[in-house]
């Protein structure tokens with residue numbers, strides 16, 4: 169059930185990120201990860217693209233379901249959906265950062281992200297607030313057998329905007345679902 173970080177089962181880096189998250193802390197993830205890999209595959213291979221039903225499948229490598237054109241279209245749609253998220257850094261320390269996660273449909277942040285660098289690996293902790301529909305399909309393409317949730321798209325965004333600029337390398341991601349709409353603020357002073 170565990171996947172190598174280098175073998176995404178879905179478009180973008182999100183799959184790798186999800187696989188990594190699952191490896192580091194399986195119990196904390198609430199949604200299925202790479203489910204189509206762990207399921208036994210049908211022996212009858214479908215050779216026509218799932219979206220247009222016409223052209224030969226060639227994408228993605230090893231999990232071919234789409235023709236080149238439809239795959240490009242799907243990736244383009246995912247990029248548009250991903251741009252609706254914004255990560256705003258509000259703490260920057262030597263080896264740690266904290267971000268607020270915004271979505272264009274909401275005024276208030278819908279999540280937060282903490283990144284800690286221990287000198288070797290990157291440790292990311294993401295908190296998702298219930299004010300946003302994380303488990304809903306992020307987009308719909310007619311006939312698409314593989315939708316993706318907003319939470320999965322967000323992992324793509326984190327991988328591209330936080331992990332990659334940090335220099336990549338080995339990293340671990342934990343995702344928590346908050347039951348409170350936003351965290352309480354405690355400014356402790358003795």
Ligand SMILES: [Zn+2]
Nearest residue numbers: 217220235238
């Ligand atoms: Zn196609």
